[in-house]
Amino acid sequence: xxxxxxxxxxxxxxxxxxxxxxxxxxxxxxxxxxxxxxxxxxxxxxxxxxxxxxxxxxxxxxxxxxxxxxxxxxxxxxxxxxxxxxxxxxxxxxxxxxxxxxxxxxxxxxxxxxxx
Amino acid sequence: xxxxxxxxxxxxxxxxxxxxxxxxxxxxxxxxxxxxxxxxxxxxxxxxxxxxxxxxxxxxxxxxxxxxxxxxxxxxxxxxxxxxxxxxxxxxxxxxxxxxxxxxxxxxxxxxxxxxxxxxxxxxxxxxxxxxxxxxxxxxxxxxxxxxxxxxxxxxxxxxxxxxxxxxxxxxxxxxxxxxxxxxxxxxxxxxxxxxxxxxxxxxxxxxxxxxxxxxxxxxxxxxxxxxxxxxxxxxxxxxxxxxxxxxxxxxxxxxxxxxxxxxxxxxxxxxxxxxxxxxxxxxxxxxxxxxxxxxxxxxxxxxxxxxxxxxxxxxxxxxxxxxxxxxxxxxxxxxxxxxxxxxxxxxxxxxxxxxxxxxxxxxxxxxxxxxxxxxxxxxxxxxxxxxxxxxxxxxxxxxxxxxxxxxxxxxxxxxxxxxxxxxxxxxxxxxxxxxxxxxxxxxxxxxxxxxxxxxxxxxxxxxxxxxxxxxxxxxxxxxxxxxxxxxxxxxxxxxxxxxxxxxxxxxxxxxxxxx
Numbered sequence: 001x002x003x004x005x006x007x008x009x010x011x012x013x014x015x016x017x018x019x020x021x022x023x024x025x026x027x028x029x030x031x032x033x034x035x036x037x038x039x040x041x042x043x044x045x046x047x048x049x050x051x052x053x054x055x056x057x058x059x060x061x062x063x064x065x066x067x068x069x070x071x072x073x074x075x076x077x078x079x080x081x082x083x084x085x086x087x088x089x090x091x092x093x094x095x096x097x098x099x100x101x102x103x104x105x106x107x108x109x110x111x112x113x114x115x116x
Numbered sequence: 117x118x119x120x121x122x123x124x125x126x127x128x129x130x131x132x133x134x135x136x137x138x139x140x141x142x143x144x145x146x147x148x149x150x151x152x153x154x155x156x157x158x159x160x161x162x163x164x165x166x167x168x169x170x171x172x173x174x175x176x177x178x179x180x181x182x183x184x185x186x187x188x189x190x191x192x193x194x195x196x197x198x199x200x201x202x203x204x205x206x207x208x209x210x211x212x213x214x215x216x217x218x219x220x221x222x223x224x225x226x227x228x229x230x231x232x233x234x235x236x237x238x239x240x241x242x243x244x245x246x247x248x249x250x251x252x253x254x255x256x257x258x259x260x261x262x263x264x265x266x267x268x269x270x271x272x273x274x275x276x277x278x279x280x281x282x283x284x285x286x287x288x289x290x291x292x293x294x295x296x297x298x299x300x301x302x303x304x305x306x307x308x309x310x311x312x313x314x315x316x317x318x319x320x321x322x323x324x325x326x327x328x329x330x331x332x333x334x335x336x337x338x339x340x341x342x343x344x345x346x347x348x349x350x351x352x353x354x355x356x357x358x359x360x361x362x363x364x365x366x367x368x369x370x371x372x373x374x375x376x377x378x379x380x381x382x383x384x385x386x387x388x389x390x391x392x393x394x395x396x397x398x399x400x401x402x403x404x405x406x407x408x409x410x411x412x413x414x415x416x417x418x419x420x421x422x423x424x425x426x427x428x429x430x431x432x433x434x435x436x437x438x439x440x441x442x443x444x445x446x447x448x449x450x451x452x453x454x455x456x457x458x459x460x461x462x463x464x465x466x467x468x469x470x471x472x473x474x475x476x477x478x479x480x481x482x483x484x485x486x487x488x489x490x491x492x493x494x495x496x497x498x499x500x501x502x503x504x505x506x507x508x509x510x511x512x513x514x515x516x517x518x519x520x521x522x523x524x525x526x527x528x529x530x531x532x533x534x535x536x537x538x539x540x541x542x543x544x545x546x547x548x549x550x551x552x553x554x555x556x557x558x559x560x561x562x563x564x565x566x567x568x569x570x571x572x573x574x575x576x577x578x579x580x581x582x583x584x585x586x587x588x589x590x591x592x593x594x595x596x597x598x599x600x601x602x603x604x605x606x607x608x609x610x611x612x613x614x615x616x617x618x619x620x621x622x623x624x625x626x627x628x629x630x631x632x
Contacts, residue, residue, distance in 0.1 A: 020280070020284065025276055028280055032280065032284070035284070035287045036283075036287060038287075039287050039290040042290075043290060043293075043294045043297075045294075045298075046294040046295070046298040047297075047298075048298075067301075069297075070294075070297065073246060073293075073297075076246075076250065077290055080250070080253050080286075081283075081286075083257065084257065084279075084283055084286070087257060087279065088279045088280065088283065091264055091275050091276055094264075094267070094272050095269065095272035095275065095276050098267070098268070099269035099272070104273075104276060104280070105277075106273055106274060106277070106349060
């Protein structure tokens, strides 16, 4: 299971980085989403992988349990990354609508602020 | 428990939603509350500074959960200083934004401004690594709104780049935290410090990976070469008063480096000994060099100010990367100086930009050119580190602290060379913008020579020009005070450095001796 999980995280990260290096905003945003999926899964695994174990201690008998903290961390990370994706989609949309192009890079003259 | 510690986070956290939900249609009331909030933050910061100056480290346990199980806020001298700097910067910037009318060019400026303050002060006060991530996100999401405030095609495109870069940084931050948690099983900074010291040296490969990943994240925030590429385009295209506030954001990166690599991966930890300093020092020197060259090459005053910010981060991080008490004290003095100097330069750049456009070429003189030119002169002196202002004192302290280092000759050469190039660059920009503009022959010749410059868009009238100038003078006064009271200031930063290099006190204060 560990090998499968690790390679899934690796593939997601690789695909995310590949997409982030594209020139248009849509693939870049998709790449960011893939990266956040990868990091969420990675965070989840930092408490070690366990099957069929509740994230609580049982005070009556010794049972296997899984670390609850990474689950809380992942929840926070998911909420934040979801919000951030919404923000970047909105900013990218308004950039696209106001400049009529969805290229991610600034034209050189504009980058130097010479049209201002 | 001392409830003052959470006040700098709670005050803007309450004020910002209040501004959005209750005052959204009343700009005047928004301004009143935003200024009042900034004054209140200043008062709270002064209280915290007074409390921290005794040298006692106080903690605030959220929900009364004892550390390391709950999140703690920690007030030590360093946190108090940084919160103080934030408050001292926020007030002039918000006054300038009101005075220059920037807050009328889009919606929700004041609410976003308060959220930004909440994130910054939270990042300075928290004692938990994951909570640090959360406050980074709070300050970033507010900064996305502020950066694209006012809209415009170029600004929005620059905003997309800025957001993408920072989302990548956040992802990296999570990877780093996950790695550290997997190795140590905790994310409380004091607890991390204890656990990291206990790990046998042969099992520390993953730990070192985590430490370096974390350094990369903070280096992105602090705009260290080669991770500085986001800064010039974003700051130069952001509303420049917002860029002035962002002068504290790069300091958040520097603060985090200082905190994490003295407390958790301190100089005494075998696993990461020398790891950070060895990488950071050359990177910081390159940052200074690139910043200085960027100042020389800038063709637009916003970019000039942005590269000025990069250069001052370079000097600051050279001092940080030495990791000795003397150098850290110098770095902290320079932090205060560089925050004010960079903010001042951005505000001046905004004044120039509003009146004549940002290009560094001779044009017909603008309104109030004499006054603006003299403030530009002052800010250039401060930024380049010439006497009599605090930049000179700061650079002197940094160089003095580097005197005992093995390769001090290189460090001195870089700092002095960087200052020289900075002086030339600022002098060139200043004379082109302010002096040559008064030379009719020169202006004529230039106009014939070049494409006729598109007339700058008719600037929105400045509602309160007096207020804008007053806020700039507040920053100048801050720099002057930092110079005049350099003695007490260095004594205070010396106290901070002493506290930072005795992390045992911090650990005991947070964990209440349970781990001893």
